[in-house]
Amino acid sequence: MGRYIIRRLLIAIPTLLIISFVVYGILALAPGDPLSQFANNPNVPPEVRERIRESLGLNQPWHIRYVKWLLALLKGDFGYSFMSHLPVINLLIERLPNTLAVVGVAYILGIALAVPIGMISAVKRYSIFDHLATTFAFIGFSVPTFFTGLLLIILFSINLHWFPFIYDSTLKVKDFGSFIDQMKQSIMPIIVLALFDTATLARYIRAEMLEHLPLDYVRTARGKGIAERLVVIRHVLRNSLIPVVTLVALGVPAVFAGAIVTEQIFRVPGIGELLIRSISDSDTPVVAAIVFLFAILVVLFNLVADVLYAVLDPRIRYA
Amino acid sequence: MCELVEKRYMRRGLALAVTASIALAACTQTPATTGSPSPGASASVAPGTFTRGQGGELKILYWQAPTILNTHQATGTKDYDAARLIQEPLASWGVDGKPVANGLAKEIPTVDNKGVSADFTTVTWNLASGLKWSDGTAVTADDVVFTSKYMADTDTADPNSDYMTGVKSVVATNPTTVTVTFDAPTANPYQFGTGGGNEIMQKAQFEKCLGAKASECPENLKPVGTGPYKLTEFKSGDVVTYEINTNYRDAKKPYFKTVQLKGGGDALSAARAVFQTGDVDYGWNLQVEAPVLKALITGSTKGDYLGKASSNVERVNINFANPDPALGDQRSEPTTKHPFFNGPDGLIVRSALAMASDRATIGDQLYGNGLTGTSTCNQLLGSDGWTSKNTATMSVCKFDPAAANKLLDDNGWVKGSDGVRAKGGIKLKILFATTVNALRQKEQDILKKNWEAVGFSVELRSLPGGVFFSNAADGANRFYYDVSMFTNGSTPDITGYMAGWTTKQIAQKSNNWNQNNYHRYSNPAYDAIVEQMRTTTDQAKLNLLGIQANDILIKDVVVIPLVNRFQVASGKSKALQGTNLNPWDSEMWNIADWYKTP
Numbered sequence: 001m002g003r004y005i006i007r008r009l010l011i012a013i014p015t016l017l018i019i020s021f022v023v024y025g026i027l028a029l030a031p032g033d034p035l036s037q038f039a040n041n042p043n044v045p046p047e048v049r050e051r052i053r054e055s056l057g058l059n060q061p062w063h064i065r066y067v068k069w070l071l072a073l074l075k076g077d078f079g080y081s082f083m084s085h086l087p088v089i090n091l092l093i094e095r096l097p098n099t100l101a102v103v104g105v106a107y108i109l110g111i112a113l114a115v116p117i118g119m120i121s122a123v124k125r126y127s128i129f130d131h132l133a134t135t136f137a138f139i140g141f142s143v144p145t146f147f148t149g150l151l152l153i154i155l156f157s158i159n160l161h162w163f164p165f166i167y168d169s170t171l172k173v174k175d176f177g178s179f180i181d182q183m184k185q186s187i188m189p190i191i192v193l194a195l196f197d198t199a200t201l202a203r204y205i206r207a208e209m210l211e212h213l214p215l216d217y218v219r220t221a222r223g224k225g226i227a228e229r230l231v232v233i234r235h236v237l238r239n240s241l242i243p244v245v246t247l248v249a250l251g252v253p254a255v256f257a258g259a260i261v262t263e264q265i266f267r268v269p270g271i272g273e274l275l276i277r278s279i280s281d282s283d284t285p286v287v288a289a290i291v292f293l294f295a296i297l298v299v300l301f302n303l304v305a306d307v308l309y310a311v312l313d314p315r316i317r318y319a
Numbered sequence: 320m321c322e323l324v325e326k327r328y329m330r331r332g333l334a335l336a337v338t339a340s341i342a343l344a345a346c347t348q349t350p351a352t353t354g355s356p357s358p359g360a361s362a363s364v365a366p367g368t369f370t371r372g373q374g375g376e377l378k379i380l381y382w383q384a385p386t387i388l389n390t391h392q393a394t395g396t397k398d399y400d401a402a403r404l405i406q407e408p409l410a411s412w413g414v415d416g417k418p419v420a421n422g423l424a425k426e427i428p429t430v431d432n433k434g435v436s437a438d439f440t441t442v443t444w445n446l447a448s449g450l451k452w453s454d455g456t457a458v459t460a461d462d463v464v465f466t467s468k469y470m471a472d473t474d475t476a477d478p479n480s481d482y483m484t485g486v487k488s489v490v491a492t493n494p495t496t497v498t499v500t501f502d503a504p505t506a507n508p509y510q511f512g513t514g515g516g517n518e519i520m521q522k523a524q525f526e527k528c529l530g531a532k533a534s535e536c537p538e539n540l541k542p543v544g545t546g547p548y549k550l551t552e553f554k555s556g557d558v559v560t561y562e563i564n565t566n567y568r569d570a571k572k573p574y575f576k577t578v579q580l581k582g583g584g585d586a587l588s589a590a591r592a593v594f595q596t597g598d599v600d601y602g603w604n605l606q607v608e609a610p611v612l613k614a615l616i617t618g619s620t621k622g623d624y625l626g627k628a629s630s631n632v633e634r635v636n637i638n639f640a641n642p643d644p645a646l647g648d649q650r651s652e653p654t655t656k657h658p659f660f661n662g663p664d665g666l667i668v669r670s671a672l673a674m675a676s677d678r679a680t681i682g683d684q685l686y687g688n689g690l691t692g693t694s695t696c697n698q699l700l701g702s703d704g705w706t707s708k709n710t711a712t713m714s715v716c717k718f719d720p721a722a723a724n725k726l727l728d729d730n731g732w733v734k735g736s737d738g739v740r741a742k743g744g745i746k747l748k749i750l751f752a753t754t755v756n757a758l759r760q761k762e763q764d765i766l767k768k769n770w771e772a773v774g775f776s777v778e779l780r781s782l783p784g785g786v787f788f789s790n791a792a793d794g795a796n797r798f799y800y801d802v803s804m805f806t807n808g809s810t811p812d813i814t815g816y817m818a819g820w821t822t823k824q825i826a827q828k829s830n831n832w833n834q835n836n837y838h839r840y841s842n843p844a845y846d847a848i849v850e851q852m853r854t855t856t857d858q859a860k861l862n863l864l865g866i867q868a869n870d871i872l873i874k875d876v877v878v879i880p881l882v883n884r885f886q887v888a889s890g891k892s893k894a895l896q897g898t899n900l901n902p903w904d905s906e907m908w909n910i911a912d913w914y915k916t917p
Contacts, residue, residue, distance in 0.1 A: 084386040084556060091555065091556070165588065165598070267581065269384075
């Protein structure tokens with residue numbers, strides 16, 4: 001197992017190198033110029049613009065810029081944002097807590113809801129609950145977040161005046177009152193995202209459970225006179241969750257990448273909002289950093305998923 | 320995105336205007352004292368009877384988030400406005416386009432008070448007495464001089480550096496007096512020091528930020544200022560929080576204890592926050608589609624809409640040069656002639672195009688007829704004094720497709736089987752470009768239908784703002800299409816704005832397309848009027864000349880003005896008082912006077 005992990009980590013290095021090359025190449029070749037903001041501004045004459053370009057290192061061909069960027073990256077330096085003139089890493093650190101507070105909580109909530117819903121749907125197949133859950137699940141993953149987001153805003157903010165729809169990142173949770181405020185301002189984006197997560201996971205768990213319920217070991221357990229509740233929870237659910245755990249692990253990187261649409265709608269200053277704004281501003285260092293960190297997380301959690309699978313399912317052995 | 324680009328674009332007009340008027344001025348007349356722009360009457364609206372810190376938190380919402388707080392490294396309106404609570408210029412531009420002494424200057428220098436020299440080459444600014452930075456140190460003339468150095472330094476690359484063009488020197492004659500000397504007599508003595516972009520920086524703080532590394536200087540994110548508020552916390556691209564600057568010169572102001580300026584999101588939900596939920600006290604630039612905005616405003620118990628007419632004109636621009644790609648690098652150069660807009664029949668075809676353009680429908684349907692804009696047939700707007708009343712009766716200002724058809728018929732432009740008119744093998748095929756923007760694409764659709772109805776063939780193109788407003792290959796400056804559409808407007812210096820259609824300012828390869836006359840329009844009569852404007856300091860005469868210049872542009876169909884777009888389209892809560900929005904300066908120019916009624 002240890003050797004397997006080491007081998008996988010070693011394979012990850014060239015994978016990440018290739019990813020970084022492709023990411024940087026796409027960004028370098030994409031239309032848009034971070035200096036376009038100066039292009040029609042005669043206050044910044046062409047020679048000054050050229051000097052700024054030089055100081056940003058943009059006058060060199062992109063493969064040379066790539067090597068420089070990669071070398072700096074190995075030292076942990078993500079460079080400076082073109083727009084904020086701040087180190088990119090500072091921007092990311094500032095925004096990560098907001099993303100985790102919304103997207104992360106939504107993910108956990110999604111899992112927590114999906115397990116019982118999926119389980120009950122499977123055990124009470126074709127019951128009213130199952131039909132309701134199925135309908136809910138289809139709504140959850142077929143209605144886009146920008147729609148559910150707006151729907152919630154119009155319902156709960158504009159008509160009922162219950163929750164604010166402008167996320168206040170300066171709010172610090174100190175006491176119960178401010179905790180309630182934090183809940184109020186994050187509940188809507190959390191619901192929007194959790195709805196989607198719950199829907200997909202619940203369907204998955206239901207399908208896994210249904211696959212396991214008619215199997216021989218379940219019949220054996222029942223035959224031993226174990227109570228039906230224990231059969232379902234101890235035997236069927238545990239085995240059904242094995243693929244689900246890996247699925248959950250694979251979803252973790254997306255939590256760190258933020259939710260582009262939902263963060264934008266509710267003005268949550270998270271990683272996703274930063275990413276989309278940086279793309280439209282051609283703020284290449286920020287975009288490159290986010291995409292590359294995402295790539296690292298994907299590679300890492302792929303490994304985690306594979307290892308977990310082996311740990312949970314003794315039938316799997318990695319040589 | 321688009322709004323940001325446009326505002327920069329407008330700034331460019333001012334910058335070039337100032338450059339041109341100073342470089343070319345030949346001020347031979349002795350200017351009459353009445354000729355200098357006189358300062359506005361009062362510094363602010365009635366401030367109520369509040370005391371400092373009486374109010375709680377002021378919540379401001381911008382749907383573009385500020386990313387930097389030093390206006391001398393700013394990249395958009397959001398940054399200029401967010402910084403204006405902290406940083407102040409010597410004076411502001413008032414609502415009437417005249418300078419107002421609500422900044423660091425004790426009063427506005429004029430010829431009368433000997434602040435402006437009789438030959439209009441030097442301006443003496445006196446700082447108000449006892450001024451302090453928010454850190455408690457004294458504001459001196461050295462800070463003003465330092466700011467001018469920072470702005471002029473090429474390595475520092477201050478986006479506002481053009482306010483220094485034509486300025487020979489900025490000298491501290493004593494600790495509270497600054498003398499600005501111009502290379503030549505100037506029509507705009509307030510060029511340096513007045514309005515957004517001229518905020519004064521603290522020398523002690525920014526001294527080390529001069530030069531090529533200026534943009535990465537961490538001080539840009541926490542400037543010390545003289546304004547009514549000082550910085551508490553700044554999260555770049557998200558939110559700025561401010562508290563009272565206890566060293567602010569007016570002991571009664573400001574009213575609010577703290578201010579929060581939140582950025583991000585979109586214009587529509589920002590409008591909802593102002594008009595429907597009342598979550599914020601002030602929402603910036605709520606330019607959503609007119610019918611939607613109207614529905615939000617009508618019957619709102621929470622907020623008021625603050626639309627303000629400005630000098631901004633959304634217009635169709637005609638290319639007088641030939642954009643044919645076959646011409647290679649001669650494409651759209653002024654040496655070429657557009658096949659039908661600039662031939663012997665040029666005026667006829669241009670007039671027909673203008674007569675076929677339905678500006679009233681655009682103004683009504685897309686701008687709510689006075690909500691976010693009103694239709695217009697003038698290029699020079701912003702003040703009644705210089706707005707032409709002659710254009711209303713011109714035939715090119717009347718929507719009359721039948722007359723347009725007749726004009727083309729009479730002159731031998733015959734419709735082919737495809738409905739497109741042609742004469743001598745030349746077809747009236749137009750490539751029509753503008754920026755990507757939902758409103759603009761709707762305007763394009765209306766105009767395309769209008770123009771096709773009279774026998775033009777119209778191909779539409781839309782480009783991202785960053786590409787269109789650039790001098791790169793697809794940019795508006797190079798004008799590799801037949802007609803284009805965008806907005807800009809005059810500054811209080813109308814001479815500089817109108818100079819943008821003179822022969823000298825033709826954008827072409829040799830000047831890297833960095834001039835304002837994108838049309839490649841050349842008319843000696845027009846040039847002569849602008850020359851006359853340069854030597855006129857009497858405002859009434861200047862206005863008349865401005866109107867003459869405007870009328871030529873309209874009658875000669877160089878531009879087809881469509882809509883007077885509002886520069887300011889913000890909203891405020893019913894309780895918020897004292898806002899006095901202003902198309903000539905930052906919306907935050909008088910934030911010290913804002914207060915709330917209970």
